[in-house]
Amino acid sequence: MEIVKNVVCPFCGTLCDDIICKVEGDEIVGTMNACRIGHSKFVHAEGAERYKKPLMRKNGEFVEVSMEEAIDKAATVLAESKRPLMYGWSCTDCDAQAVGVELAEEAKAIIDNTASVCHGPSVLALQDVGYPICTFGEVKNRADVVVYWGCNPFHAHPRHLSRHVYGRGFFRERGKPDRTLIVVDPRESDSSKLADIHLQLDYNKDYELLDAMRAVILGHEILYDEVAGIPKETIYEAVDVLKNAQFGVLFFGMGMTHTRGKHRNIDTAICMVTDLNDSAKFTLIPMRGHYNVTGFNQVCTWESGYPYCVDFATGSARYNPGESGSNDLLQNKETDGMMVIASDPGAHFPQKAIERMAEIPVIAIEPHRTPTTEMADIIIPPAIVGMEAAGTAYRMEGVPIRMRKVVDIDLLSDKEILERILARVKEINASK
Numbered sequence: 001m002e003i004v005k006n007v008v009c010p011f012c013g014t015l016c017d018d019i020i021c022k023v024e025g026d027e028i029v030g031t032m033n034a035c036r037i038g039h040s041k042f043v044h045a046e047g048a049e050r051y052k053k054p055l056m057r058k059n060g061e062f063v064e065v066s067m068e069e070a071i072d073k074a075a076t077v078l079a080e081s082k083r084p085l086m087y088g089w090s091c092t093d094c095d096a097q098a099v100g101v102e103l104a105e106e107a108k109a110i111i112d113n114t115a116s117v118c119h120g121p122s123v124l125a126l127q128d129v130g131y132p133i134c135t136f137g138e139v140k141n142r143a144d145v146v147v148y149w150g151c152n153p154f155h156a157h158p159r160h161l162s163r164h165v166y167g168r169g170f171f172r173e174r175g176k177p178d179r180t181l182i183v184v185d186p187r188e189s190d191s192s193k194l195a196d197i198h199l200q201l202d203y204n205k206d207y208e209l210l211d212a213m214r215a216v217i218l219g220h221e222i223l224y225d226e227v228a229g230i231p232k233e234t235i236y237e238a239v240d241v242l243k244n245a246q247f248g249v250l251f252f253g254m255g256m257t258h259t260r261g262k263h264r265n266i267d268t269a270i271c272m273v274t275d276l277n278d279s280a281k282f283t284l285i286p287m288r289g290h291y292n293v294t295g296f297n298q299v300c301t302w303e304s305g306y307p308y309c310v311d312f313a314t315g316s317a318r319y320n321p322g323e324s325g326s327n328d329l330l331q332n333k334e335t336d337g338m339m340v341i342a343s344d345p346g347a348h349f350p351q352k353a354i355e356r357m358a359e360i361p362v363i364a365i366e367p368h369r370t371p372t373t374e375m376a377d378i379i380i381p382p383a384i385v386g387m388e389a390a391g392t393a394y395r396m397e398g399v400p401i402r403m404r405k406v407v408d409i410d411l412l413s414d415k416e417i418l419e420r421i422l423a424r425v426k427e428i429n430a431s432k
């Protein structure tokens with residue numbers, strides 16, 4: 001058995017880079033340091049269906065086809081659709097994403113990633129009011145106040161707490177005893193059970209609570225006995241902890257971006273963090289979900305000027321979330337051909353969007369059988385980044401980390417598949 005050290009986990013935005021893989025032949029048979037979710041990605045699950053050949057739906061049945069035929073059909077769908085949509089991207093590497101942007105421009109497509117159903121509202125907010133962020137290293141070494149607002153890292157980013165709350169740092173030698181942990185969540189979650197202060201607010205009332213906290217930070221009284229179900233004395237106490245932080249950090253998640261107010265919740269949270277810097281040092285970090293959702297927004301921004309929902313229909317990049325987001329295009333029945341890569345909208349989009357997916361040609365660049373591949377007309381299986389292919393990913397606070405190839409597989413990488421589709425789309429366009 002071979003031991004491979006310093007492997008990067010291709011699952012969540014924590015992007016742990018201390019994983020040890022146990023390898024037998026061309027198979028990862030075990031891991032060390034990975035959490036349960038990370039481990040299950042590395043180790044092949046008995047019975048899970050892994051595609052090894054391209055498939056195409058013919059007369060309602062999937063049949064194996066050559067890579068050339070699958071690439072040609074995928075390119076034809078993109079080149080001939082009037083409003084092609086290219087969605088996904090958050091579970092592949094930055095080089096593949098860069099080819100994707102070039103392909104979207106060539107196909108006059110809309111390119112969009114999972115941000116539009118995740119931290120897209122955070123992107124809208126930071127474009128309005130700024131982005132006072134720091135890196136994980138600063139949190140580990142300096143933070144004495146850690147807030148998790150609308151997120152449950154115990155379940156969704158399982159090693160986040162051990163690295164940033166329980167971990168010992170240069171100025172926080174004792175780890176957790178040197179830090180105050182605040183969790184804001186309507187539920188009693190496994191994360192809130194670890195908190196020193198749990199603000200168990202009413203569901204959908206984050207904006208009201210943030211506004212009350214901002215008012216107190218700015219020296220005003222709270223006019224009501226309670227706000228969002230939290231007694232005003234508790235709000236005063238929590239604000240006192242925030243204002244007296246030597247170094248505070250606000251991690252925030254879907255409890256803010258998916259509830260009433262969406263980007264306005266994030267907007268006022270950013271303003272609160274900015275206000276806190278009058279008396280404390282305070283920063284924030286969005287709990288980005290997939291391991292390289294951040295990378296797509298970086299790549300797309302430096303290539304096109306915009307982070308997601310980018311529409312190349314006119315030949316130059318336009319950006320208008322609410323019009324050019326994947327769900328907008330599907331639910332408004334605008335898109336007439338869809339390419340999905342490294343994502344599973346068949347499982348995670350609302351019913352109305354999936355109904356449109358069932359009506360149009362769908363290409364899935366995807367290694368496993370999923371609800372999306374069930375709806376697909378063409379399935380092209382790639383090597384999996386971080387296990388079978390190398391590449392760059394960006395951690396949730398924007399630190400780029402090189403993902404390792406641990407084992408060999410006889411499949412093309414996402415980047416190679418996209419390069420071949422791009423070359424074919426160019427040929428089709430040249431012949432028009």
Ligand code: SF4
Nearest residue numbers: 009012016035038159
């Ligand atoms: S916390 Fe996230 S990145 Fe770290 S091992 Fe678990 S799934 Fe992987």
